[in-house]
Amino acid sequence: MKEYVWRPMYVVVLIAALSLAVRFFLLPHDFGVHEGGYKYGYYRLGNIAEWESRPALFRSADDCGDCHRQSESLSASPHAFISCQNCHGPAAGHPEDPPTLAIDTGRDLCLRCHADLSYPAGGRDAVPGIDPLGHHPFRSCVGCHDPHHPRQEVQP
Amino acid sequence: MNRRTFLKDAIVVITGAALPAAALEWLDPRQVLAENPQIRWAFLVDTHKCAGCGFCVKACKAENDIPYEASVTRTWIERYVVTQSGELLADSPQGGRDGFTSGSIDLPGGTRVSEEEIIRGFFVPKLCNHCASPPCVQVCPVGATYATPQGVVLVDRQWCIGCGYCIMGCPYGARFFHPVHKSVDKCTLCTHRLTRGDASACVEACPFGARQVGNLHDPNDPVTRAVVSERIGVLRDSYGSRPRVYYLGLSKEVH
Structure with a gap:
């Protein structure tokens, strides 16, 4: 093919490579498609552990009985x-x-x-x-x- | 070997090679279930038992760091009443945070329906339905809200840009904008409590046992047994969101 056809192609490939590189460095590595597929499972996996590790304010129902008869x-x-x-x-x-x-x-x-x-x-x-x-x-x-x-x- | 037999044999060999070994393995469903002790959370509300005390709303607000005075809440109670003229009215002052201590109903617009005009009433606690096909998740443009493998719909506070599409997309009005964290907020089914083996805060707080949380994959769970054997209903089934909050004694007026 002629040179003038290739030149814009190089630009397009460069832009695609750059955006993929930026995405690689900016996005957390656990962000992506997980169980549930693209429709419902596109998220940052570490967020589940963040929610699960929240401290609980109310103690378990039977905790009171440990000390209080x-x-x-x-x-x-x-x-x-x-x-x-x-x-x-x-x-x-x-x-x-x-x-x-x-x-x-x-x-x-x-x-x-x-x-x-x-x-x-x-x-x-x-x-x-x-x-x-x-x-x-x-x-x-x-x-x-x-x-x-x-x-x-x-x-x- | 002529061309015809060569092509025939080649097709057989290629098909055989392409077939993964796993496809030929015989799976016992019970064995699979035992190897993957999956959890699929579901919620059961018994509307017959709800007395509209609002302890669930109060406990939820405290447990999940939702400002008490702000008019946002992850769970709320609606009161439905039928008047003598057959009119159906509903209210939920501050989400039922302080309970329903007055028999009369204040309607938007300033009109008050007095206690004498009402012939019957009932309470319906509501929360996020943790749908199996959550419409709110589909509309999120950045992947900040999602359904976990355990069937809980969560919001990633770091990732949420606050566009509010999911608030509009939720058929149940279960999402709101958190005034402090500046992101969309919703019921997490108290995931942090469930992983520790405790029930959700609203379930613990309900004095009447109107709320239960359970694992649908456990056939002996009281919630699963009720879902399988009782006459249950779900809210706004026609939206196709497949909600996982099941109601006992759901009246036709409730939507």
Whole structure:
């Protein structure tokens, strides 16, 4: 072929080689097509490990029992099925640094389940409910009701 | 040897040589499964049990570093109510972060539907469906979002350019822009907890057992058993995204 045909070809090949070289050095080597194919599996593989290595803030459900013996009365309590860390938590730094464990005794926390909706509303029906504005409004619930033993009244 | 037999024999030899040895191996499905203990995560929501307490939303926000006050959340609860006139209304104030403590519903536009007008209601927790054919992944122009081999759809925060195509592409509205990390964010199914053998934060926090996470490849997993034997539904099946969040007691009104 004539020289003038080849000359632009060299330029094209050079540009392609350059962009491939730049891509090689700039892209992480684990970036590419993985399991799942080009459609769903085109990503940086190392990112999975990054997400998996995130520290967990809530401890395992049975971790509390390692140190805190659950009393027999608590396991019989209607509140026994609630995770400890819903009110005492999250417990990420707890055993090492006990004061960091926040305890929420707020009225709003109780009302999440115990505010009565006057119509049938799924799982709420099975929970005893009050009218938040009619039942001692703005008073703290835990002053009268023991959150661990809700059927027993707190002795003043 | 004439030309005809030579060509015939050549075809046989070439075909035989091209056939890999693996193609002739007899595979026992149970053996394959035991050698590759695969995990395929799935989520099960029992809408009968949900009481709309919002502990899941609260726990998710804390666990996954989502600003509590910002109106973005990885999981949320929708309340559906039917009024006396037969009208269907739905709300999700702040994603149900603080629970549903009032019986009345505030509609966009400032109108309030009082408790007396409502005859029934129910709660539907929602989250990313971790679809088997995720539309959000297809539309990502840079390969920043992907489905892992375990069936979790993740976002690479370093790689995301924040174009928002995936937020538009998700049929479930499960994606949002993280105000602190400045990248698209979504439910990771608490991958970091699952790899350590714990359940997702929302599952641990749910007092009523309305949420479960499980491995579809384990036939004895309670989630797998429910998916196989119960009457389950998925959201927006018609989109063809093959969602892996299964619902028990899904009402026809929910979409």
